[in-house]
Amino acid sequence: MAFKRTDEKKGLSLPGLIDIIFLLLIFSLVTLSISQARIEKNVAGNKEIEFDLPEMRSSDVVEADNLLKTLMFQIELVDNSDEKSGKVVYVLRPLEDRPISIRGARQRALQDSLFAVFPENFLELNDKDFSDTPPCKLIERSIREYKENHFFNPSPANRIEIRAVKSTEFRIFNYILNLCSSYGDTIPQVIIHTLGGREVRDGIQ
Amino acid sequence: MAFSKVKIKKDRLELVSLIDMIFILLVFFLVTSFVMRTPLQETILYIPTPENVLGRAQIVIQIIDKNRVLWLDDSASSIVEQIERNYGYLSETRLRNRIFSALINENILSFSQMQERLTLLCNRADENSFSDYFVLIRCPNEVPFSMVISIISKINDTRYRNIRYGCVGGTLDEIKNSRAIRTAVERYRGKIRKNIIIDF
Amino acid sequence: MRGDLYTRYIVGVIGALFFSVITFIIIKQIAFWRLPFDRVQIPSLLYHEKIEIPPRPGIKGIVISGPEIKPAVFEIDLSQAGVIPLDWNRLNSVDPHADIKVKCTLNKQGRLTFSRNDILMEGHTEAGVMIQNALRTWIYKPYKMGIIKFWFNLPSKGKKLIIDTGGLYRRGELPQYVPLYDGLIYYIEGITIDELQIK
Numbered sequence: 001m002a003f004k005r006t007d008e009k010k011g012l013s014l015p016g017l018i019d020i021i022f023l024l025l026i027f028s029l030v031t032l033s034i035s036q037a038r039i040e041k042n043v044a045g046n047k048e049i050e051f052d053l054p055e056m057r058s059s060d061v062v063e064a065d066n067l068l069k070t071l072m073f074q075i076e077l078v079d080n081s082d083e084k085s086g087k088v089v090y091v092l093r094p095l096e097d098r099p100i101s102i103r104g105a106r107q108r109a110l111q112d113s114l115f116a117v118f119p120e121n122f123l124e125l126n127d128k129d130f131s132d133t134p135p136c137k138l139i140e141r142s143i144r145e146y147k148e149n150h151f152f153n154p155s156p157a158n159r160i161e162i163r164a165v166k167s168t169e170f171r172i173f174n175y176i177l178n179l180c181s182s183y184g185d186t187i188p189q190v191i192i193h194t195l196g197g198r199e200v201r202d203g204i205q
Numbered sequence: 206m207a208f209s210k211v212k213i214k215k216d217r218l219e220l221v222s223l224i225d226m227i228f229i230l231l232v233f234f235l236v237t238s239f240v241m242r243t244p245l246q247e248t249i250l251y252i253p254t255p256e257n258v259l260g261r262a263q264i265v266i267q268i269i270d271k272n273r274v275l276w277l278d279d280s281a282s283s284i285v286e287q288i289e290r291n292y293g294y295l296s297e298t299r300l301r302n303r304i305f306s307a308l309i310n311e312n313i314l315s316f317s318q319m320q321e322r323l324t325l326l327c328n329r330a331d332e333n334s335f336s337d338y339f340v341l342i343r344c345p346n347e348v349p350f351s352m353v354i355s356i357i358s359k360i361n362d363t364r365y366r367n368i369r370y371g372c373v374g375g376t377l378d379e380i381k382n383s384r385a386i387r388t389a390v391e392r393y394r395g396k397i398r399k400n401i402i403i404d405f
Numbered sequence: 406m407r408g409d410l411y412t413r414y415i416v417g418v419i420g421a422l423f424f425s426v427i428t429f430i431i432i433k434q435i436a437f438w439r440l441p442f443d444r445v446q447i448p449s450l451l452y453h454e455k456i457e458i459p460p461r462p463g464i465k466g467i468v469i470s471g472p473e474i475k476p477a478v479f480e481i482d483l484s485q486a487g488v489i490p491l492d493w494n495r496l497n498s499v500d501p502h503a504d505i506k507v508k509c510t511l512n513k514q515g516r517l518t519f520s521r522n523d524i525l526m527e528g529h530t531e532a533g534v535m536i537q538n539a540l541r542t543w544i545y546k547p548y549k550m551g552i553i554k555f556w557f558n559l560p561s562k563g564k565k566l567i568i569d570t571g572g573l574y575r576r577g578e579l580p581q582y583v584p585l586y587d588g589l590i591y592y593i594e595g596i597t598i599d600e601l602q603i604k
Contacts, residue, residue, distance in 0.1 A: 019222070054351035054354040056358045061246075169347055170344045189459070190252050192354065195246070196248035254461060260468065281469065282469070402467070
């Protein structure tokens with residue numbers, strides 16, 4: 001008797017291969033998109049100082065422009081590595097003839113000595129003494145001069161910007177608000193710089 | 206002649222592969238439809254400057270410190286009205302103190318409780334596009350302004366953007382030492398309401 | 406054979422993918438259609454300039470909006486159990502010449518009370534009893550008290566029922582700031598507006 005033995009050839013398992021390819025594709029897509037976003041943040045951030053702005057988690061946010069368009073008060077820590085250090089205010093003015101970035105305006109403010117440090121005990125001062133401190137006088141003078149040269153009529157386009165670290169006490173912020181309100185409807189609002197992001201919820205809203 | 210039986214190999218459904226594909230597609234859609242947080246960008250927020258007039262609000266949030274707030278809304282009106290009815294014979298100062306104590310007892314919230322109330326407020330605002338709310342936030346000097354921003358961040362997140370806000374400096378003591386806390390019936394925008402008035 | 410199987414497998418995979426993508430697109434499109442209009446708009450470069458000034462907070466004092474005060478309506482409370490209407494057509498068929506006067510006192514509970522001396526129904530007893538049985542069941546909302554008079558003058562060519570509410574007064578428990586209006590102060594089925602006068 002003759003018996004034929006048939007050996008089944010073991011070939012390449014194509015379905016398994018396709019599975020692995022898909023898995024690798026998904027994995028690489030997901031990790032690539034996240035890492036791409038991180039790279040873009042570091043490249044386009046243009047911020048040497050890691051500015052600890054207050055967070056604004058909202059699904060509808062307006063992006064800040066890197067160029068300075070109006071008078072801005074930038075309030076930072078005197079020592080970035082020490083959260084308990086005092087606050088310093090920089091007066092950033094836009095240029096008339098060309099655009100300037102926030103970083104560039106800060107450099108100019110340093111050169112022109114348009115900055116001042118809040119005294120350590122500024123929270124304990126009464127309103128009169130607080131408004132007599134050098135940073136408050138600088139803020140008051142800057143708003144007055146800017147208003148005289150740029151804000152002639154009441155308009156929603158008239159605004160002052162504030163870019164402050166999140167530990168900034170409300171007193172400083174309130175002082176700027178009250179100064180702006182002293183001009184009535186001429187400066188009806190201020191712009192606060194925050195750290196926000198668009199949230200995508202569930203894919204279906 | 207010998208005929209060998211012809212075995213017709215039936216095509217089998219590759220179940221294992223099909224299940225694999227379903228799982229892959231499931232993972233794919235799960236990943237794409239999950240909550241994705243893009244990296245935070247610098248954004249701007251508009252805050253109105255105060256004016257020297259009588260302020261009107263549906264809700265007043267008086268920040269006491271980093272952990273507590275005083276929440277005053279239309280439910281406070283019934284508390285004030287009841288005290289006025291029961292203790293109307295008291296002097297203005299004593300009546301104000303009694304009203305203030307009652308408001309403090311009923312309406313002091315922790316930060317998380319306030320967040321819950323803000324969520325309810327946002328849900329209510331989302332149900333009706335014609336409703337209009339104004340939230341006044343009063344903040345003491347020593348509290349970081351980021352606390353105000355976090356409150357605004359919550360109420361800014363509505364479908365019809367029908368919750369407006371404003372923030373001013375102010376302390377709980379200013380309310381406590383106000384000239385009067387009283388109710389008054391007012392007709393405003395065609396509706397009669399029993400409002401609370403705090404005179405500074 | 407094997408080749409056919411692989412081909413069919415690949416076709417199946419492609420078909421599944423295609424179906425999934427189409428489903429995904431359809432779901433996204435439906436979600437897009439459900440979005441409110443302002444979320445659909447793409448903000449223009451001039452977005453900042455178009456922002457209107459929001460309302461500004463006042464610092465002179467605070468007015469916290471209280472609950473809305475809805476006006477009160479003085480009327481028969483039909484939600485109460487046992488309130489029955491007076492059947493006008495039946496009254497006319499029972500006694501078309503009925504001339505009955507009833508002077509009722511509206512008490513704190515909102516019920517009409519009257520004694521034998523308060524009813525003038527000589528010769529019209531059956532109609533009078535009908536009217537009394539109905540009036541006794543009426544319950545009014547507790548916003549007014551006082552005297553209310555009913556004059557059933559069926560043979561009249563003009564007004565067949567005159568209701569005098571001049572003796573009613575607003576109750577002290579209702580705060581003055583609550584507006585008070587009159588609603589349905591009679592519960593009579595079959596009567597027309599021409600037959601009725603309220604003064």
